[in-house]
Amino acid sequence: MRFLAFQKTVLLGRVHASMNDERSIDIIHLLHVLTREFVTVYEEARLSCASALEQPGFVRLYRMNHQDHVRLLEKGIAETGGVWADFGSGAGAFTLALADLIGPTGSIYSVDKDRGALKEQEKAIHSNFPGTTVHYINADFTQRLALPALDGVVMANSLHFLRQKDAMLQLVRSYLKPGGRLLVVEYNADRGNMWVPYPFSYGTWEELARKNGFSHTRLLATVPSRFFSEIYSAISM
C-alpha cells in the first residue's frame, strides 16, 4: 500500500508538471477515484484471503506431521522387518516413518548428499526409534552404492530433482530383490518451480515406472500440501 501511495504521488507530480490547471484537476480527481477503488478492492481481497486462511484444514496452511508420513507409506509396507533404503532422506521425515513401520527388526540405508541433514536425522532416529538399525550414507544417490539386496526403496521428494529419471530408476531396480518395492512420494504436479524443479503427477509416474520395468504401480494415499495442491504416494514393484 505504501508503494501504491508513492506511485500516486509520483504520477500526480508528473500530471501537474505537464498540464494546464483545468485538465490536471480532472485527471487528479480521476486518479483519486481509481486509487480509492483499487484500495477498496485490494482490502476486500486481503480480508477474504485472511478469513479463508483461518479456516481449519485450509490446504495452503497444511503442515505434514509424522502421522501423515506414516499414512503415505503404510499401505506399501505390509510387514515389519526387511532391508530398506531411503534415497534423498534429508532430515528424515520419511526415514522416521519407515522406522516406525518396519520396526526394530528392519534396517534402513539412509542416503543423502547433505551431511548436516543426515546428522539431524540421526538424532531424531536415536530419540524416537533407537531400536531400528539405520546406516547413514553421505553420498550422491545417482551413483552406484555398495548396498545389499533391498526389500524396498523409498524416494520421497527426491526424484523431482532429476530432469532425466530413467537411469536412476534402472539403478533402483537393480538394488531391489525380486518382488521388492519402490515407494515414491511426490507432489501431484507436472510443472515445477525453482525448489521442485521436475515434479511428476501420479499419471506421469504410472507411465515412467512402466517404461523403466516396474509393474503393479498403484496410488497409495494423498495428503494436502502447502505447496502445489497435494502430495501422493505410490507403490511400484
Ligand SMILES: C[S@@+](CC[C@H](N)C(=O)[O-])C[C@H]1O[C@@H](n2cnc3c(N)ncnc32)[C@H](O)[C@@H]1O
Ligand atoms: C526435499 S528434500 C526431501 C527430504 C525427505 N525425503 C523428505 O521428504 O522430507 C530432498 C533431499 O534429497 C537430497 N538429494 C537431492 N539430490 C540428491 C542426490 N543426487 N544424492 C543424494 N541426495 C540428494 C537433498 O540433499 C535433500 O536432503
